[in-house]
Amino acid sequence: MRRIKLLEQILDGNGRWTEAVAAEANESSAYLIQLRHLAFLGDPIEIDDPKAIAHIEHVRCNIFGGLPFTTKHLGEAQTCYVLQNYEEFSGSSLWVTDDRDAADWARRNGLQTRDTMDVMSEGVLGGYVDRREGFTLLHDMRKQGNWLRLPSRPDDLG
Numbered sequence: 001m002r003r004i005k006l007l008e009q010i011l012d013g014n015g016r017w018t019e020a021v022a023a024e025a026n027e028s029s030a031y032l033i034q035l036r037h038l039a040f041l042g043d044p045i046e047i048d049d050p051k052a053i054a055h056i057e058h059v060r061c062n063i064f065g066g067l068p069f070t071t072k073h074l075g076e077a078q079t080c081y082v083l084q085n086y087e088e089f090s091g092s093s094l095w096v097t098d099d100r101d102a103a104d105w106a107r108r109n110g111l112q113t114r115d116t117m118d119v120m121s122e123g124v125l126g127g128y129v130d131r132r133e134g135f136t137l138l139h140d141m142r143k144q145g146n147w148l149r150l151p152s153r154p155d156d157l158g
Contacts, residue, residue, distance in 0.1 A: 003137060008040040009128045010119055016089075018078035019044040020071060045082055056081050064102055076102040083111050098148040116141065116148045117157070124158030131157045 007015070017025075022044035047053060060066040060077035076099055083089050083106075094112045096119055097103050103113040114122075120138055123129040129137070131154035138150055151157050 003141075006123055006129055006137075007119070010123045010126060011040065013040065015041045017041050017044055018075060018082060019046050020078045021075035024071070024075050045078075045086075047078055047081065052081060052085070063105060064099075073099075073102070080106055080109070080111060084109070098146070116146075117151060121157045131155060134158075 022041075047056065056074070056077045059080060060073045061068060064073035064076055066073035066077070076097060079095055079097075080102075083093050083095055094114050095103075095106055096114050096116070097106075098115050103115065106113050117138060120129070120134045124131055124134050134157045135151055135154040138148065141148060142150055
């Protein structure tokens, strides 16, 4: 629960998610299921325009490598679409992802991206977590099977 509270503090009311990201969190593990019940991410952003859905599916399959009839990379593709096409998010929003290929594509297409280590560094700088605890939390996440960039030492955070 500490990680969820920490994320809420760091995002400071600015976190949002798409319906695919919410569904993925809901299916992935007992820990992430708790995210679904917290209001700080708001209601998932729904995308129902057929042209938008077709574009998202093109990006998901042809750029991010998702396979037809699956949902792999749907969250990434939806998020990029929202950041590029929804006025309230374009220009000033940051995307947090640990998918390096998707992050590289997003950066090449003008989207600001961060990863979990960057977010933890922001937590250290904001005084929400000390370097040693942030270091331990990141390494614990990796041990639980999350692929993310890791600091070599606590001083690498912040």
